[in-house]
Amino acid sequence: MKKVYRHENNAFYWDRRWSESGEDSERFDDLSIYPIRYAEIMMTDRSKKTLEIGCGLGRVLLHYYRDGFSIAGMERSQVAVDKIKECHSDVDVRQGDALDLPYGDGAFDIVMAFGVYHNLEQRIDQGLAEVSRCLSQHGKFCISMRPNNVEMHLNEVYWNWHNRSKKMGEKQFHKVLVGEREFTEMLSESGLIVDEVHRARNVSLLYRLPFLRSRESVEGSEAVRRSKGYRLNAAGRYIDRVLRALFPYHTANVLVFVGHKD
Numbered sequence: 447m448k449k450v451y452r453h454e455n456n457a458f459y460w461d462r463r464w465s466e467s468g469e470d471s472e473r474f475d476d477l478s479i480y481p482i483r484y485a486e487i488m489m490t491d492r493s494k495k496t497l498e499i500g501c502g503l504g505r506v507l508l509h510y511y512r513d514g515f516s517i518a519g520m521e522r523s524q525v526a527v528d529k530i531k532e533c534h535s536d537v538d539v540r541q542g543d544a545l546d547l548p549y550g551d552g553a554f555d556i557v558m559a560f561g562v563y564h565n566l567e568q569r570i571d572q573g574l575a576e577v578s579r580c581l582s583q584h585g586k587f588c589i590s591m592r593p594n595n596v597e598m599h600l601n602e603v604y605w606n607w608h609n610r611s612k613k614m615g616e617k618q619f620h621k622v623l624v625g626e627r628e629f630t631e632m633l634s635e636s637g638l639i640v641d642e643v644h645r646a647r648n649v650s651l652l653y654r655l656p657f658l659r660s661r662e663s664v665e666g667s668e669a670v671r672r673s674k675g676y677r678l679n680a681a682g683r684y685i686d687r688v689l690r691a692l693f694p695y696h697t698a699n700v701l702v703f704v705g706h707k708d
């Protein structure tokens with residue numbers, strides 16, 4: 447496990463991002479992109495009670511809520527919760543901490559958490575124990591983490607270079623990067639058994655190069671990019687495909703763990 451530090455506290459980072467972003471769209475246009483592609487593996491039965499931990503501005507939560515699923519959202523950032531509530535007062539979303547879930551034992555059949563546990567500097571084990579506690583017997587989970595690989599390390603090099611001229615304070619915890627086996631073991635210590643690990647792509651590192659971005663990505667808002675995916679143009683897609691074929695682990699920027707409670 448590797449800890450990454452930046453000149454901005456993690457909770458402050460998310461509050462800032464969510465206040466700068468517009469609203470999330472209520473639907474994903476493309477079901478093949480992260481994270482909806484992986485949520486689709488879980489969401490096959492409208493009667494199953496589902497919780498999304500760290501739902502952000504609600505793009506996954508709202509997608510399934512609008513489709514008639516029984517889904518609740520929980521999020522640490524009050525900024526994000528207020529934004530969802532402002533437009534969708536009927537949605538069950540509450541502010542809380544993944545380390546102390548405000549729900550009863552066995553309350554959910556499915557728990558999803560996209561990009562949440564890598565935000566915890568300490569006690570990831572406690573967060574996973576909370577998932578296990580809130581899942582019903584044989585309940586299912588889908589949890590994504592940032593991998594400890596070349597792509598993520600290059601991403602930090604880029605971030606430091608890109609922000610080199612900004613006046614910065616002391617470095618603070620930003621996220622943790624984990625290995626596939628390492629996190630599979632952490633899950634199993636909480637009685638969460640991994641059935642599949644997917645090496646996924648959220649934003650390609652190539653997307654950092656503006657000349658490799660698709661036109662709609664350059665012109666659209668952050669909300670558009672979040673619902674359509676951070677798309678590359680034809681040249682970008684070609685280079686990306688070659689790199690992915692050659693280095694499947696080191697070009698993933700999200701690991702998605704899908705499994706069940708023991």
Ligand SMILES: C[S@@+](CC[C@H](N)C(=O)[O-])C[C@H]1O[C@@H](n2cnc3c(N)ncnc32)[C@H](O)[C@@H]1O
Pocket residue numbers: 460461481499500501502503504505506520521522523526542543544545559560561562565566
């Ligand atoms: C990568 S974002 C993902 C948002 C959403 N799942 C999505 O895919 O659009 C991670 C989210 O986890 C939230 N988060 C971070 N630490 C948390 C914690 N301890 N408890 C609950 N949510 C947390 C952040 O505020 C942020 O909204």
